[in-house]
Amino acid sequence: MKSMHRAPLISSSSSSSSSSSNSFVSRLLLLLTLLPVSLACLAFILQWRGGGLADPASASVISSTSVPGGNSDLNHEVFPGMETVSSVSPKAHQSSSSDCSNLARSSSPSFPYYGDWKFGVDSNLKPKICITTSTSAGLDQILPWMFYHKVLGVSTFFLFVEGKAATPSISKVLESIPGVKVIYRTKDLEEKQAKSRIWNETWLSSFFYKPCNYELFVKQSLNMEMAIVMARDAGMDWILHLDTDELIYPAGAREYSLRRLLLDVPPNVDMVIFPNYESSVERDDIKDPFTEVSMFKKNYDHLPKDTYFGMYKEATRNNPNYFLTYGNGKSVARVQDHLRPNGAHRWHNYMKTPNEIKLEEAAVLHYTYAKFSDLTSRRDRCGCKPTKEDVKRCFMLDFDRSAFIIASTATEDEMISWYREHVVWGDKEVKMKLLRKGILTRIYSPMVVIQALKESGVFSSVVSSASSNLSKKQFLASMDKSNSSRTTEAESLTSKDKESQGISARHLLGAESAVPPLSPPGMEHARFFTED
Numbered sequence: 001m002k003s004m005h006r007a008p009l010i011s012s013s014s015s016s017s018s019s020s021s022n023s024f025v026s027r028l029l030l031l032l033t034l035l036p037v038s039l040a041c042l043a044f045i046l047q048w049r050g051g052g053l054a055d056p057a058s059a060s061v062i063s064s065t066s067v068p069g070g071n072s073d074l075n076h077e078v079f080p081g082m083e084t085v086s087s088v089s090p091k092a093h094q095s096s097s098s099d100c101s102n103l104a105r106s107s108s109p110s111f112p113y114y115g116d117w118k119f120g121v122d123s124n125l126k127p128k129i130c131i132t133t134s135t136s137a138g139l140d141q142i143l144p145w146m147f148y149h150k151v152l153g154v155s156t157f158f159l160f161v162e163g164k165a166a167t168p169s170i171s172k173v174l175e176s177i178p179g180v181k182v183i184y185r186t187k188d189l190e191e192k193q194a195k196s197r198i199w200n201e202t203w204l205s206s207f208f209y210k211p212c213n214y215e216l217f218v219k220q221s222l223n224m225e226m227a228i229v230m231a232r233d234a235g236m237d238w239i240l241h242l243d244t245d246e247l248i249y250p251a252g253a254r255e256y257s258l259r260r261l262l263l264d265v266p267p268n269v270d271m272v273i274f275p276n277y278e279s280s281v282e283r284d285d286i287k288d289p290f291t292e293v294s295m296f297k298k299n300y301d302h303l304p305k306d307t308y309f310g311m312y313k314e315a316t317r318n319n320p321n322y323f324l325t326y327g328n329g330k331s332v333a334r335v336q337d338h339l340r341p342n343g344a345h346r347w348h349n350y351m352k353t354p355n356e357i358k359l360e361e362a363a364v365l366h367y368t369y370a371k372f373s374d375l376t377s378r379r380d381r382c383g384c385k386p387t388k389e390d391v392k393r394c395f396m397l398d399f400d401r402s403a404f405i406i407a408s409t410a411t412e413d414e415m416i417s418w419y420r421e422h423v424v425w426g427d428k429e430v431k432m433k434l435l436r437k438g439i440l441t442r443i444y445s446p447m448v449v450i451q452a453l454k455e456s457g458v459f460s461s462v463v464s465s466a467s468s469n470l471s472k473k474q475f476l477a478s479m480d481k482s483n484s485s486r487t488t489e490a491e492s493l494t495s496k497d498k499e500s501q502g503i504s505a506r507h508l509l510g511a512e513s514a515v516p517p518l519s520p521p522g523m524e525h526a527r528f529f530t531e532d
């Protein structure tokens with residue numbers, strides 16, 4: 001009887017134990033499910049309340065500094081290279097560069113370092129840098145180019161405008177920007193340049209009275225000569241000639257700043273040469289090269305010679321030269337007495353041979369033929385015949401000559417096919433090979449800076465501010481000014497003018513020929529070069 005009563009007790013006890021075990025497992029699973037969800041919610045709330053994390057890509061490009069002696073709760077964020085010289089110390093730089101916490105500083109989400117679009121710069125900042133350019137581009141190209149260089153510490157711009165850039169809707173926006181001087185190609189300007197001593201000297205004479213690129217080269221040199229005077233009057237320390245399809249890339253500096261780069265230049269140096277890198281587009285539908293192109297072909301000067309010549313065929317891709325266009329870089333000169341241009345790529349001095357250095361890391365990024373439309377826009381600026389003989393009279397570089405002939409004679413489909421074959425890097429295998437060898441390289445910093453400027457509303461603020469400040473009377477007056485004579489240099493310079501200008505510089509230093517845009521060394525030069 002006793003055994004018959006025990007069996008149910010044992011069964012009941014086993015069932016209770018199993019139920020308790022299942023309940024424990026269920027609670028454990030519930031806890032493990034709720035814990036990560038709760039942590040994720042907590043992280044989201046903390047990030048939302050803190051204003052979001054700064055983009056590491058942007059933070060690595062642009063560092064921030066605090067106002068010395070200021071309130072620790074009210075740090076003033078400034079652009080790199082725009083702090084006062086006294087506030088820059090090796091110790092401070094060392095601590096900031098090694099502190100990884102800067103990558104995650106809480107700030108506004110897009111571009112935390114600018115106060116407003118005017119980019120007010122302390123007049124005591126040294127060195128004072130100016131850029132001069134000759135342009136006919138629109139605001140979509142000029143504004144990103146200009147404000148990018150403001151981020152790098154450039155304070156003053158001398159813009160010699162004509163064509164689209166000289167129209168009232170564009171020029172008035174440019175004139176409204178602090179630190180910008182707009183010079184129109186008027187009859188008065190041409191008469192002044194007709195009296196330049198350059199016409200009576202020999203160094204530029206081989207470029208006179210030729211069309212297209214030669215005419216532009218002379219015009220740029222005359223504009224640079226006037227910009228030197230303006231730079232000296234404005235108290236500038238350095239002057240740089242740069243086209244609006246070129247960006248300075250200050251690699252090798254202690255911060256992303258042209259100011260910092262030039263601060264480190266020895267005082268006995270008169271000219272600093274930036275080798276150029278050339279844009280290497282990967283699509284045929286690029287609209288905004290500054291924010292869509294990240295791949296560049298490195299300059300010969302920044303490559304081992306065996307790599308350059310060993311990969312020359314793959315890098316050239318049956319084009320006339322290693323680069324599509326020029327390969328001899330651009331230069332920045334110290335503003336001093338007797339300074340003169342030596343063509344669009346170099347500077348010189350009437351009284352001495354300048355002491356120059358070439359940078360080993362920094363470069364000029366040249367966005368050449370980055371858009372398919374560049375083929376036709378270059379064609380439309382030149383009235384030469386599309387023959388092999390006539391293009392030699394109009395263009396200095398082989399690729400420009402070929403591109404002009406194609407753009408003048410081919411159909412739209414033929415032009416696209418030619419553009420893909422000669423400009424676009426579509427072969428992934430070849431591209432990866434050249435990237436591994438270091439001939440091609442990825443550079444994202446300018447893209448990050450310009451995209452951040454765009455997202456922060458800098459460009460739209462400039463345009464809207466200029467529009468609101470331009471009255472109807474001013475608008476009509478500007479139209480009269482911009483519609484003044486646009487006669488060409490050749491027409492303005494009579495024989496009498498040229499014979500009576502200036503003094504001859506044949507007996508002064510620097511009378512050698514101007515430095516034109518030059519292609520990099522070809523394979524025929526390989527035997528002349530050895531590794532350093």
